[in-house]
Amino acid sequence: MTTPPVRPKRATVHDVAQEAGVSRGTVSRYVNGDRYVSATAREAIEAAIAKVGYVPNTAARNLVMQRSQAVGFIVHEPHSLFIEDPNIGEILLGANAALSEADHQMAVLIADTGRDTDRVARYLSGGFVDGVIIVSARANDPITRVVERLQLPAAYVGHPPGASSASFVVIDNLGSARAITARLVETGRRRIGMIAAALDRDSGSDRLAGFREALGERFDDRLVEPVPLYSYSAGRDGMQALLARSPDIDGVFAASDAVAAGAVEALRAAGRRVPEDVGVVGFDDSAWARRTLPALSTVRQPAARLGAEAARLVLDRIGGAPGGAEVMLECETVWRESA
Amino acid sequence: MTTPPVRPKRATVHDVAQEAGVSRGTVSRYVNGDRYVSATAREAIEAAIAKVGYVPNTAARNLVMQRSQAVGFIVHEPHSLFIEDPNIGEILLGANAALSEADHQMAVLIADTGRDTDRVARYLSGGFVDGVIIVSARANDPITRVVERLQLPAAYVGHPPGASSASFVVIDNLGSARAITARLVETGRRRIGMIAAALDRDSGSDRLAGFREALGERFDDRLVEPVPLYSYSAGRDGMQALLARSPDIDGVFAASDAVAAGAVEALRAAGRRVPEDVGVVGFDDSAWARRTLPALSTVRQPAARLGAEAARLVLDRIGGAPGGAEVMLECETVWRESA
DNA sequence: TTGTACGCGTTATCAA
């Protein structure tokens, strides 16, 4: 039988009160910054706290306050993608920084398999968190439903999953797509096409809309190839289709870096040089962008700020602010070698 | 004045007891799997729990149990490095998975600036965690000292910071260095050198020892260039020195990928081709390895397992197991284009 | 301005 290691006993309000010669109520008031506490008492308490090394007990405080001082950070992506995508890591960091600034604990919840989903749902129902930040939610998935049922304060980063009382922080997909397309135009390309992915999602259709706006008169919908997913293979297939339909194409806006990487591959296979013959731009500034040869010109999301804003939004909601807030963040165009 | 959103009241043991017509004690026993509970009571309680939707309150449980069911994951690296280094991300994920498997919450604590360090130290003293996993600790830094003083159960991944009652999980630096050096020998290189970084740390000296073992008779210490840090610039400088001293060098083992990347740069500047003229191998399989041209042959750490093992070790310590355990994990050689 | 006393939801002890 192993016995737990003996840990130094922690001082309590009681100890401080005794040491300072006041009541526990007064100590508690001092600790919580209540204004009704005399200078004499204050000093005695300060000295006592320093002497006994008092630190408030969170469990007790949370119990009586009926809160957990924690917010969940829910990721739907599979583990591998979590590691690959620098955006998610940075969003996480940004959120964590903002949260701990506000003395809140962040609990990372990853919902990959169905079993994970159950665990997360249970966790949420258990009152372990006062609110949640949800990244990459899919339209009405189990987790979103649990969150709604529980009326748990929530902030989504990314696509709003239908009507709800939650808050959202999104990037300006439309404006960013317009900006990078415009930049592509400036390089002198005349026949610019787009591989438009995931048109059933806001991000997808907004990127297409931005592309269209940037081209104005010159927009030609035969140069738009819709593909279902933001994936490498979708990009390759889409590029092949585009090439077959319009061999004179000299510029491509791919809806994501993975799509762009696939497009570059298809171009290479068809004997076109990038960027000499065809300029290619992507979106996301994910690992793909730097790994691809040549490195992709793309759109960088302000990931850390995305996380920080999401944190601010849940915190507001937890504090009682009305839901439905939506903040949109601008992105930055990063120009590399692919166009 | 905003009012907090009204959240559905959670059911308590009391509610369940009332509903089931038994006492709170019995319900508690049932919930905690105590064997003294009759079949009749069990059934009534199960029905009651399902009916009122009972979920235990952690704050209350932790309060009375005198624990937090949380373990801290402490990272010393600067934020940027945290994002760059895929290893840390994967270690984190591995630890998180193991921890939540054991119903423990993971709190990510990043100690970058001095201010962060204070915050983390306070957090630790606050009893918010039952134990900690520490990544990349530096010898006797403030955090390590706090952990020791608090006698907080701890597991280090990486270099043991001197004597302590903690547990460690490390990778087999020596064996891995020996293996990749041997592989480099097999490619037919005759004059193999090493840029040996951080010889004041176990990882550094073990990698050198492995290199030496692999070369055996053919080891020549004029082909070893010690550099202080695991950095790009140290790699470049080290390679220049090596090149000046032994122009006929045709193989290099760099103590880390960053060092290797610097070495490749220096080689290119000197007009040597990689891998044709000189074969280069690194260590870590960090982002450098894939970003470098040509991509580096290197050693991959079993990062997720590193995290999982560390989690298991803290959990053991928290459970009362004696400290001082050390587990060593084998690495895998990944062969790319640089050698 | 301060002290008293109660309640937050659990677990644990001890009689029954």
Add this chain to the structure above:
DNA sequence: TTGATAACGCGTACAA
């Protein structure tokens, strides 16, 4: 096997 009841450490009406 079960039911009272006492902690656990804290915030906060309420009374003083």
